[in-house]
Amino acid sequence: MQKFVITGGAPLSGHVRIAGAKNAVLKMMAAAVLTDEPCSLRNVPKISDVAILREVMNDIGFDVRRSNGDGLELQAREATWPFVPLEAALKMRASFILLGPMLARFGRVILPNPGGDRIGRRPVDLHVMAMEAMGATIAYRNGYYFASAPPDGLKGAHIRFPTVTVMGTENAMLAATLARGTTVLDNAALEPEIDDLIAMLCAMGAEIERSGERRIEVQGVARLGGAEHRVIGDRLEAETFAIAAAITGGDVTLDGIDPVHLAAFLEVCDRMGVQYEADASASSLAIRGTAHTELRAVDVRTDPYPGFATDYQAPLSVLLTQAVGASTIHETIFEDRLDHTRELVKMGADIELLDERRARITGPTPLHGAEVGIADLRAGATLILAALTATGTSVISGIEHVDRGYEQIEAKLVALGAQINRIEA
Ligand code: EPZ
Numbered sequence: 001m002q003k004f005v006i007t008g009g010a011p012l013s014g015h016v017r018i019a020g021a022k023n024a025v026l027k028m029m030a031a032a033v034l035t036d037e038p039c040s041l042r043n044v045p046k047i048s049d050v051a052i053l054r055e056v057m058n059d060i061g062f063d064v065r066r067s068n069g070d071g072l073e074l075q076a077r078e079a080t081w082p083f084v085p086l087e088a089a090l091k092m093r094a095s096f097i098l099l100g101p102m103l104a105r106f107g108r109v110i111l112p113n114p115g116g117d118r119i120g121r122r123p124v125d126l127h128v129m130a131m132e133a134m135g136a137t138i139a140y141r142n143g144y145y146f147a148s149a150p151p152d153g154l155k156g157a158h159i160r161f162p163t164v165t166v167m168g169t170e171n172a173m174l175a176a177t178l179a180r181g182t183t184v185l186d187n188a189a190l191e192p193e194i195d196d197l198i199a200m201l202c203a204m205g206a207e208i209e210r211s212g213e214r215r216i217e218v219q220g221v222a223r224l225g226g227a228e229h230r231v232i233g234d235r236l237e238a239e240t241f242a243i244a245a246a247i248t249g250g251d252v253t254l255d256g257i258d259p260v261h262l263a264a265f266l267e268v269c270d271r272m273g274v275q276y277e278a279d280a281s282a283s284s285l286a287i288r289g290t291a292h293t294e295l296r297a298v299d300v301r302t303d304p305y306p307g308f309a310t311d312y313q314a315p316l317s318v319l320l321t322q323a324v325g326a327s328t329i330h331e332t333i334f335e336d337r338l339d340h341t342r343e344l345v346k347m348g349a350d351i352e353l354l355d356e357r358r359a360r361i362t363g364p365t366p367l368h369g370a371e372v373g374i375a376d377l378r379a380g381a382t383l384i385l386a387a388l389t390a391t392g393t394s395v396i397s398g399i400e401h402v403d404r405g406y407e408q409i410e411a412k413l414v415a416l417g418a419q420i421n422r423i424e425a
Pocket of ligand 1: 022023026094120121122123124125126127128163164165166167168236309310311333334335377378405
């Protein structure tokens with residue numbers, strides 16, 4: 001088992017390259033299932049979620065391999081074994097994104113119910129609803145979904161999501177690309193990772209357009225071709241490094257990220273008094289941690305994009321421990337995503353849980369090193385940020401969660417001047 005040992009206090013400075021977006025590339029890997037032609041992805045992050053999905057796809061019978069540093073070559077000639085094993089789904093829920101493409105292209109697939117995780121129940125009923133609306137038959141037995149399409153394939157449908165769902169929107173959109181006729185998705189998600197997926201699918205020959213407030217229209221086609229696509233920068237990784245700069249009082253420039261995608265986070269930075277320079281033409285964002293004297297407390301509520309992302313919430317909570325006054329966080333997307341606050345309190349933070357979705361954070365409170373454990377990906381980044389600003393040394397366990405979504409985080413932090421080591425324990 002590995003742990004991070006971090007000694008806090010060093011102001012970070014320099015440039016950091018932001019990797020490709022985890023929540024875009026996983027869906028693009030699934031998109032390659034829709035054609036028998038080769039697909040190439042660039043700017044693919046070196047994270048374990050990509051490795052897990054690559055393994056799952058190769059087990060199904062596809063050919064997915066890494067190439068030249070940040071590349072991925074994919075070809076889905078045939079599905080010898082259309083089955084996603086439980087252990088893969090337990091490691092990574094996003095393997096459920098194979099449902100739509102497998103049904104649309106091969107007409108059948110067996111997938112485990114990915115179940116909930118530390119942040120919430122996370123049902124997949126809306127994914128199933130969308131596939132059934134397109135004519136699929138989905139039976140649930142012994143923890144597995146047995147899904148099959150009609151002999152003449154899926155058909156277009158008008159689907160309205162009662163709740164905005166990112167992967168639900170993506171699964172339905174992927175399936176609709178090869179369905180007969182037109183599919184309309186209403187109350188669809190607007191995340192930039194979805195627009196990047198749409199760009200790749202259109203390069204493959206799909207006919208997709210956003211045609212109004214939260215509406216996506218897909219005109220099904222007979223077949224799709226291969227494509228080359230460069231993945232957008234990861235706004236969630238960028239937010240983490242932005243906070244690392246602000247909380248250590250350092251000056252850090254994030255390269256390879258479109259600041260427009262971080263608008264909701266930068267709006268909070270404006271209210272708090274975090275100084276930054278955004279340069280969309282250069283795909284860079286510079287955080288001037290040395291420039292701010294006092295951070296102001298703020299109230300933040302999470303919402304689907306373009307609102308403040310739920311994935312931003314935990315890392316931001318550390319910064320709020322250093323703001324003057326009482327801040328509140330209202331988590332509206334997941335019912336159990338404030339767990340990390342317990343570990344922050346162990347490090348000296350003044351956080352009161354008002355209920356399962358609201359927390360009050362009072363600051364500024366100096367944080368101190370401690371032994372803490374990570375329960376999920378963003379909570380992991382949060383504890384690393386807390387340790388970077390704490391006096392003394394922290395030991396963090398459960399870091400495999402961080403490796404799921406952050407490429408070489410300790411190497412990037414060391415290059416900015418942090419004292420962090422990965423140890424075998
Ligand atoms: C995606 O998860 C992201 N994961 C999550 O990022 C992110 O937190 C989430 O979107 C919200 O932005 C990936 O893209 C791989 P949802 P997803 O469906 O698609 C409910 C990270 O840290 N719901 O938009 O699974 C659900 O319970 C991860 O990178 C249903 O009720 O999230 C939640 O309350 C964590 N039924 C809400 O909708 C369904 O069938 C939004 O979830 C589907 C969802």
